[in-house]
Amino acid sequence: MLLPVRLVFSFAAISLSTLAAAAPITFSAGGDGSAASIQSTVDSFRLALGTPSNGDAPGPLAGGRREINWDGGGSTNTTAAITPFNTFLDTRGVQLSTPGTGLSQATPDGLEGLFSNPTYGETFGPFSSARLLVPVGSNITDVLFFLPGSNGAVAATVSGFGAVFTDVDLANSTTIALFDAYGNSLYSASVEAGTVADGSLSFLGVVFNGGERIARARITTGNSALGPNDGVGVDVVAMDDFIYGEPLAAVPAPGTLALLGLGLAGFAAAWRRER
Numbered sequence: 608m609l610l611p612v613r614l615v616f617s618f619a620a621i622s623l624s625t626l627a628a629a630a631p632i633t634f635s636a637g638g639d640g641s642a643a644s645i646q647s648t649v650d651s652f653r654l655a656l657g658t659p660s661n662g663d664a665p666g667p668l669a670g671g672r673r674e675i676n677w678d679g680g681g682s683t684n685t686t687a688a689i690t691p692f693n694t695f696l697d698t699r700g701v702q703l704s705t706p707g708t709g710l711s712q713a714t715p716d717g718l719e720g721l722f723s724n725p726t727y728g729e730t731f732g733p734f735s736s737a738r739l740l741v742p743v744g745s746n747i748t749d750v751l752f753f754l755p756g757s758n759g760a761v762a763a764t765v766s767g768f769g770a771v772f773t774d775v776d777l778a779n780s781t782t783i784a785l786f787d788a789y790g791n792s793l794y795s796a797s798v799e800a801g802t803v804a805d806g807s808l809s810f811l812g813v814v815f816n817g818g819e820r821i822a823r824a825r826i827t828t829g830n831s832a833l834g835p836n837d838g839v840g841v842d843v844v845a846m847d848d849f850i851y852g853e854p855l856a857a858v859p860a861p862g863t864l865a866l867l868g869l870g871l872a873g874f875a876a877a878w879r880r881e882r
């Protein structure tokens with residue numbers, strides 16, 4: 608009559624082995640100035656996240672992904688630097704922020720005006736026409752996820768996150784770090800450098816296969832805020848397309864498995880006392 612206890616133990620063993628197998632699946636490329644040089648990596652990441660791209664549709668949706676290309680339907684205007692950046696909070700379920708003065712969407716030529724630097728039109732190039740996203744006064748961008756259609760009322764998590772970068776010159780200057788809803792680190796890695804001196808494109812995307820859920824991404828672009836010329840130890844970097852899993856309402860799960868385990872252990876102890 609020990610069978611129930613044995614069942615409890617085997618359940619725990621299966622759960623632990625599932626957790627041990629969990630791993631990030633990385634999609635990484637460093638290319639030249641052509642979109643084609645990173646396209647297949649970006650498309651593979653899209654497939655891994657899910658189809659279709661859900662556009663501005665309100666959630667919750669069962670599958671698919673979200674994308675932001677910063678292009679405003681073909682606009683070439685430079686947008687004012689704002690933080691928090693809530694432009695896509697309701698429609699795509701992200702809130703961006705920076706410790707700097709704000710985030711702006713601009714074309715490479717627009718960045719010349721924004722930062723009073725006439726070299727930036729050559730330094731940067733877009734993946735999707737024509738605008739990029741940059742933090743102003745910082746090289747840090749934080750990304751929080753919300754249920755699309757909730758206008759920031761419902762915190763959410765995603766299964767994967769990736770971004771396109773332009774003009775990554777140094778191997779360890781640009782990073783993506785991912786955190787769960789409790790601030791625990793899930794992943795951190797550097798974006799590959801491009802293969803040409805200026806205007807290169809790079810991509811880094813990560814999706815998890817063990818049920819991990821991303822609540823926040825911290826992106827570090829280059830080793831300097833935009834402003835100075837690129838080169839001679841200064842690596843300024845801008846961002847293009849963000850691509851991420853469909854945001855789903857965050858489910859409170861602090862040690863849910865552990866609590867479940869405690870409950871089963873309690874049940875087993877009670878069962879033994881009953882005998």
Ligand SMILES: [Ca+2]
Pocket residue numbers: 676677678733734735736737738739847848
């Ligand atoms: Ca773009």
Ligand SMILES: [Ca+2]
Pocket residue numbers: 730774776804805806837838
């Ligand atoms: Ca460069």
Ligand SMILES: [Ca+2]
Pocket residue numbers: 773774775776829837838841842843844
């Ligand atoms: Ca650079």
